[in-house]
Amino acid sequence: MNRILVMLKRVLGIGLLAVILSFVAMPGFNVEAKGHKIPASPEIINLFGDRLHPVYIGTTSDHMHVYTTQESIDNLLAYKDYDGVEWDLYIILVPGTEELHKDTVSAIREGAEGIVTWLPAKSRNLWGTGSQMFVEINYPYDSNDTADNSDDTADAWATADMEYYNSYGEIIGFRREDGYINEGESTSELIELITDFINKQYDEHKIDPYSSYIQ
CATH class of the missing domain: 1.20.5 (Single alpha-helices involved in coiled-coils or other helix-helix interfaces)
Known part of the structure; x- marks a missing residue:
């Protein structure tokens, strides 16, 4: 025995x-920057095993491609009190140039020890980074408004909980650390781009928020 x-x-x-x-x-x-090219957006699988479908929003002036997910849009459109100013979406940023890609990878790797958890995956090459972002614009938002709103602010809160995806849609690593995004020129452009997109989506899909749940 x-x-x-x-x-x-x-x-x-x-x-x-x-x-x-x-x-x-x-x-x-470790996350890699070699062989940079931007494939078609894959289905992604989050840490809970949910299959999410990226939706292209637009590209910023510094060549960062911006995505949300269809599931995130659906959640926002179902919110009956959406006011066109505050939104809460899962945002994915995909570097659009080789230089920006390398800079993004460098920023991830810098100080990653003890913060980033790396996961087994088919490829360690970065496709994009995702995080939940909440925005509250403190003035009535109008993309055609030329008035000086320099004294007004758009608060951008986001979880610094970042997920890093490869071109297969797999999470190659993640970090967990709540944080605040400081308002800056690039952040302002990002907020305007996303807000214009989601307001257009909302205008096109105004429905009774309960109709799809109560038959």
């Missing part, structure tokens, strides 16, 4: 060691 227990412990120990070594020794166990 003792011999059987010893053998079982030995087999389990060897198996556990093999799993640990294969995980740690996985090639490309």
